[in-house]
Amino acid sequence: MKQMHETVSNTGAAGSVTVAESSTALNVEEHASASSNRARTGFPKQNGQSLSYWLQQVRSDPLLDHRTTEDLPNDADTVIIGSGITGTLAAEEHLKIWPEKTVVVLEAREFCSGATGRNAGHCKPDQWRGFGKFEKAYGKEQAIRILNNEADTWKALVSYVREHNVDCDLWVGDTLDVPVDDEVARLAKEVFERYKEAGGKVDHIKVTTDPADAVRISRIKDAKACYAWRASTLQPWKLTAHVMRDNLEKGVNLQTYTVATSVTKAIEGHRRWVVHTERGDIACDNVIHATNAYSAALEPDLKGIITPKPHICTKVVPPRAVSGSQAIQNSYGVLLPDGALFSINPRSSADGSVMFGGSNPGQQALDDWVEKHPINCINDGLTDVKGVNQCVQDFIDNNFQGWSQTTYGPGEGIQYSWSGIIGLSVDGVPFVGELPGKRGQWICAGHHGHGMARTFTAAPGLVNLMSGKSWDTVGLPDVYQITEDRLQKLKGASVSKVAII
Ligand SMILES: Cc1cc2nc3c(=O)[nH]c(=O)nc-3n(C[C@H](O)[C@H](O)[C@H](O)COP(=O)(O)OP(=O)(O)OC[C@H]3O[C@@H](n4cnc5c(N)ncnc54)[C@H](O)[C@@H]3O)c2cc1C
Numbered sequence: 001m002k003q004m005h006e007t008v009s010n011t012g013a014a015g016s017v018t019v020a021e022s023s024t025a026l027n028v029e030e031h032a033s034a035s036s037n038r039a040r041t042g043f044p045k046q047n048g049q050s051l052s053y054w055l056q057q058v059r060s061d062p063l064l065d066h067r068t069t070e071d072l073p074n075d076a077d078t079v080i081i082g083s084g085i086t087g088t089l090a091a092e093e094h095l096k097i098w099p100e101k102t103v104v105v106l107e108a109r110e111f112c113s114g115a116t117g118r119n120a121g122h123c124k125p126d127q128w129r130g131f132g133k134f135e136k137a138y139g140k141e142q143a144i145r146i147l148n149n150e151a152d153t154w155k156a157l158v159s160y161v162r163e164h165n166v167d168c169d170l171w172v173g174d175t176l177d178v179p180v181d182d183e184v185a186r187l188a189k190e191v192f193e194r195y196k197e198a199g200g201k202v203d204h205i206k207v208t209t210d211p212a213d214a215v216r217i218s219r220i221k222d223a224k225a226c227y228a229w230r231a232s233t234l235q236p237w238k239l240t241a242h243v244m245r246d247n248l249e250k251g252v253n254l255q256t257y258t259v260a261t262s263v264t265k266a267i268e269g270h271r272r273w274v275v276h277t278e279r280g281d282i283a284c285d286n287v288i289h290a291t292n293a294y295s296a297a298l299e300p301d302l303k304g305i306i307t308p309k310p311h312i313c314t315k316v317v318p319p320r321a322v323s324g325s326q327a328i329q330n331s332y333g334v335l336l337p338d339g340a341l342f343s344i345n346p347r348s349s350a351d352g353s354v355m356f357g358g359s360n361p362g363q364q365a366l367d368d369w370v371e372k373h374p375i376n377c378i379n380d381g382l383t384d385v386k387g388v389n390q391c392v393q394d395f396i397d398n399n400f401q402g403w404s405q406t407t408y409g410p411g412e413g414i415q416y417s418w419s420g421i422i423g424l425s426v427d428g429v430p431f432v433g434e435l436p437g438k439r440g441q442w443i444c445a446g447h448h449g450h451g452m453a454r455t456f457t458a459a460p461g462l463v464n465l466m467s468g469k470s471w472d473t474v475g476l477p478d479v480y481q482i483t484e485d486r487l488q489k490l491k492g493a494s495v496s497k498v499a500i501i
Contacts, residue, residue, distance in 0.1 A: 039303050039304055040307060040308070040374045040377045041294070041295075041296035041297045041302075041303055041306075041307070041308060041377070041378075042294065042297055042308060042375075042377060042378035043108065043259055043261075043294055043297045043378070044108040044109055044113075044114065044259070044294055044378065045378050045379060045380055045381060046108075046109070046259075047381075048381040049109070049113065049380045049381050050118075050380060050381055050382065050383045050418035050419050051418065052117055052118040052119075052237075052313065052418045052420065053313075053315050053353070053355070053416075053418070054117055054118070054121070054235055054236060054237040054238070055110070055113060055117050055118070055237060057235070057237075057238075058237060058238070058241070061241065063111050063241050063244065063245065064110040064111050064113075064256070065110060065111075065256050065257060066111060066248075066254050066256055067254070067255050067256060067257075067258075068248065068252070068253040068254050068255065069253060069255075071279075071280070072104075072255055072258065072277065072279045072280045072282060073102070073104055073253055073282060074280060074281065074282060074283065075102075075271065075282065075283050075284070076102045076103060076104040076253070076282055076283075076284045077098070077101035077102045077103065077284060077285055077286065078094060078101065078102070078103045078104075078284060078285065078286040078287070078288060079103075079104050079105075079106060079260075079273075079275045079282050079284045079286070079287050079288070080094075080103060080104070080105045080106070080287075080288040080290055081105075081106050081260045081275070081287065081288065081289055081290060081291050081298065082105075082106075082107065082114065082289070082290035082291045082292065082294075083105050083106075083107035083111050083112050083114075083240075083244065083254065083256070083290075084112055084114045084115060084116035084117070084240065084290060084292060084451075085112075085116040085236065085239070085240050085451065085452070085455045085456075085459070086116075086290040086292065086444050086445070086447075086451070086455050086458070086459045087105055087107075087288065087290030087459075088105075088112070088240050088243045088244045088247065089243060089455060089456065089459035089460060090288050090290055090444065090459045090460070090462060090463050091103055091105055091244070091247045091252050092243050092246070092247055092460070093459065093460040093462075093463035093464070094463050094466075095247060095250045095251070095252065097463060097464070097467050098467075099250065099251075102251075102253070103247075103251075103252045103253065104252075104253045104254075104255060104282055104284075105244075105247075105252060105253070105254045105255065106255050106258045106259075106260050106275070106277065107254065107255065107256045107257070107258065108257070108258065108259040108260075108294075109256070109257060110256060110257075111240075111241065111244065111254065111256050112236075112237050112240045112241065112244070114292060114293070114294075114420070114421065115292060115293060115420045115421060115422060115423070115447075115451065116236050116237070116240055116451070116452075117236065117237045117240070117420075118313065118380065118418060118419070118420030119236055119313065119357065119420060119451075119452065120313045120343050120345050120355045120356070120357025120358070121233050121234055121235060121236055121345045121347070121355055121357075122175075122231070122232075122233055122331060122343055122345050122355075122357065122452060123153075123154055123157050123231060123232040123233070123234060123452040123453055124154075124175050124231040124232075124331065124333065124343070124452075124453060125147070125150035125151045125153060125154040125231060125453045126146075126147055126150050126450075126453065127147055127150070127151065127201075127202075127204070127205055127229050128147065128191065128192050128195045128200065128202065128205060128227065129177060129188070129191065129227075129333070129335075130143075130146070130147065131143050131144075131147060131191055131194065131195040131198070131200060132187075132190075132191040132194065132195075133428070134146050134147075134428075135194070135198070137427065137428065137479075138429075138477075138479045140198045142477055142478060142479050143198075144195075144198060144199065144200050145477040145478070146429065146477045146479070147195075147200060148201070149454075149457060149475070149476060149477050150453045150454070151201075152457055152475070153453050153454055153455070153456045153457045153458075154230075154231065154232060154453060154456075156456040156457055157232065157234075157239075157452070157456045158170065158172060158232055160243075160456070161234070161239065164242065164246075166238070166239055166242045167238060167242070168234045168235045168236075168238040168239040168242065169233070169234055169235040169238070169347065169349055169350035170232060170233075170234045170239075170349065171232060171233045171234070171331075171347070171348050171349040171350075172230060172231075172232050173230070173231075173232075173329070173330060173331070173348065174206075174228040174229065174230065174231075174330050175228065175229060175230070175231035175330060175331040175332065175333065176217070176218050176226050176227070176228050176330045176331070176332050176333070177226070177227040177228075177332070177333045177335060178214065178218045178220050178223045178224075178225070178226050178227075178332060178333070178334050178335065179223070179224050179225050179335040180220060180222040180223060180224060180334060180335065180336060180399065181222070181224065181335075181336065181337045182224055183337065184224070184335045184336070184337060185209075185211075185224035185225045188225060188227070188335065189209065189225065192205075192207065192227065204229055204230065205227055205228065205229045206226075206227070206228040206229070207225070207226075207227055208225060208226040208227075208228075209225050211223060211224050211225070213226070214226040215401075218330075218332070219328070219400065219401040219402070220332075220334065220399050220400060220401070221398070221399050221400075221401060222399055228330070231331060233331050233345040233346075233347060233348070233349075235350070236452065255279075258277050258278075258279055259277060259278065260275050260276070260277055260298060261276050261277060261278065261298075262275075262276045262298065263275050263276070263287055263298060263299075263441065264276065266283055269283055271283035271284055271285055272284070272285050272286075272439065272440040273285070273286075273287050273440055273441065275287060285440055286440050286441075286442060286466060287440065287441045287442065288442045288443070288444070288462070288463075288466075289435070289441065289442065289443040289444075289445060290444060290445065290459070291445055292306075292421075292423040292445045292446070292447060292451070293306065293307075293308035293309070293378070293421040293422060293423035293424075294308060294378065294421070294423075295423065295431075295443065295445040295446065299435065299441075299443070301435075301487065302431075302445075304426065304490075304491065304492075305425070305426050305431070305446070305487060305490055305491075306423050306424065306425060306426070306431065306445055306446040307377070307423070307424045307426070308377045308378050308421045308422070308423060308424075309367065309370065309377060309421065309422055309424055310366065310370060310376065310377070310378075310379055310380060310382055310419045310420070310421055310422075311357070311359070311363070311419065311420055311421070311422050311449065312357075312362075312363065312366065312382065312385050312388040312417050312418070312419055313355055313356065313357045313417060313418055313419075313420065314355070314356040314357075314388065314389055314392045314414060314416075314417035315353055315354075315355055315356075315414075315415045315416050315417065316353065316354045316355075316356060316392065316396065316413060316414050316415065317353050317354075317411060317412050317413065317415055318346075318352060318353070318354055318403075318412070319403065319406040319408055319409070319412045319413065320409075320412075321402045321403065321405070321406055322400070322402040322403055323352065326402060327346065327348065327352050328344075328346035328348070328354060328400075329346070329348060330346070330348075331343075331344060331345050331346060332344035333358070334358075334395070334399075336360070336361065338361070339359075340358075340359055340360055340361045340363070340364075341358040341359050341360070342356055342357075342358045342360050342392075342395060343356070343357040343358030344356055344357075344358075345357070353415075356392045356395075360388055360391040360392065360395070361391050362385070362386075362387030362388035362389070362390060362391040363387075363388060365387045366382075366385055366387065366388060377421075378421055379419065379421075380418075380419045380420050380421050381419070382418075382419035383416070383417055383418055383419065384416065384417050385417065385419075388417065389414055389417055392414060393413075393414060422447075422448065422449040423445055423446050423447055423448065423449075424446070424448055424449070425446035425447070425448045426490045427479075427486075427490055428448055429446075429448065429477070429479050429480055430444065430445065430446045430447050430448070430451075430454055430458055430480050431443055431444070431445055431446045431480070431482040431486075432444050432458050432461060432462050432465075432476060432480045432481060432482060433462070433465055433471070433481050433482040433483070434465070434466075434482070435482065436482065436483065436484040436487060437484070442462055442465070442466055443462075443482060444458050444459050444461075444462040457475065457476060458476060458480065461474040461475065461476045
């Protein structure tokens with residue numbers, strides 16, 4: 001408890017952060033990405049985690065602390081470390097390809113209590129915004145492939161939910177990207193036009209460049225333009241739980257509250273690897289690292305390559321003036337100066353409470369504080385970080401039409417915020433494939449705060465690679481592949497500025 005109080009008051013300094021005068025970048029989470037302490041890593045925090053809104057909704061669900069068998073099996077064909085969306089989807093694909101093989105999923109804490117169980121609930125495929133940065137980093141063709149892959153991923157997620165009738169509050173509708181400053185709007189237009197010229201698909205994007213129309217469509221007072229396309233919001237824990245329950249019925253062994261402490265070469269028996277835990281060891285042929293932000297704690301070669309960083313999500317209950325027929329109907333990316341961003345999920349198909357995620361300007365002070373106190377890089381016990389909440393409050397007071405004249409009654413307005421740990425990738429895109437020099441150890445991690453638009457293709461893609469398929473046939477952008485060459489080039493590089501939530 002003491003630790004929590006210390007944390008909140010120290011980060012309270014974040015309240016003094018102001019928005020930069022000029023926009024130096026578009027869609028660039030400077031705030032999310034400026035990590036200089038490259039070696040920092042850690043295992044999932046064991047006590048005092050904040051409870052996300054999603055985790056609060058499922059407290060009586062026995063899956064949270066499920067152990068399929070009382071004792072840890074001492075042998076399996078494959079051990080998957082991590083029960084977030086990546087580990088859970090990897091287990092699903094594994095069952096499809098090898099229904100007869102044994103799979104154990106290890107989870108350090110409650111089921112799906114990492115980033116997946118704590119995010120802002122947006123599955124928003126980037127359909128143009130990241131093109132500029134991706135093109136600069138990887139060239140035109142790869143940049144287009146990344147954005148196409150995000151569209152494929154979103155479609156795969158929506159199809160899964162519909163086909164399996166998953167109760168996870170899925171909403172499908174127009175997401176709006178709204179620049180709220182002239183310079184950001186200029187950059188947005190430039191990137192959009194360049195993407196179009198490069199042959200990127202844009203027919204499905206409705207573009208409004210007249211500020212008055214943008215204000216009308218978006219209901220955001222300072223809107224300078226508006227880009228609209230299809231995306232989704234959902235309850236991410238419930239989706240992941242649905243997939244995992246199906247996995248359990250088909251024979252997967254899930255062991256929660258079991259931290260994998262190391263992976264070593266098997267020195268006896270017929271298996272390749274041994275996964276060590278405090279509850280015993282498991283000998284296996286394949287290990288899947290679905291550990292995202294925490295990957296480098298188990299695999300030190302990934303230090304400085306995948307870096308954990310706390311992020312905040314804030315739950316706001318809309319006041320009466322913006323409820324009912326006046327409720328917000330779209331999800332948003334509000335593009336602020338200097339690369340800051342509000343990601344807004346209004347849970348239109350559920351209770352209508354509005355989740356504010358992304359990297360709002362208040363995140364910078366939190367990042368600076370974590371730099372000075374790196375032990376907090378895996379601290380998802382942070383809550384109600386003042387600077388972040390203040391930015392949300394300022395935005396809804398000053399910019400969202402209908403909210404400004406509100407006198408909040410009890411139960412309305414900002415309720416609570418929680419933290420989760422994102423896995424920054426040093427070059428901004430995930431690492432998928434076999435760990436170089438470690439035959440039988442596989443990874444899908446480093447989703448850079450944007451995993452909901454990546455994992456529904458990346459996780460099954462990884463398992464298809466395990467089955468012997470070539471990279472070219474699994475349909476992922478080449479730049480996601482983990483290779484010795486990529487790792488060598490990235491050693492010593494500074495963290496990418498490309499990040500999108
Ligand atoms: C506040 C916040 C908001 C976000 N908002 C969005 C959003 O709106 N849209 C979007 O696309 N993305 C968002 N993200 C990012 C997204 O949630 C992640 O990219 C995605 O959930 C990653 O899934 P994962 O399964 O790879 O990782 P996780 O969900 O983090 O799962 C990894 C799991 O591995 C476990 N683990 C780690 N190490 C060990 C070990 N040694 N032994 C046992 N278990 C271990 C962890 O406990 C954890 O449960 C957000 C993230 C945060 C933190």
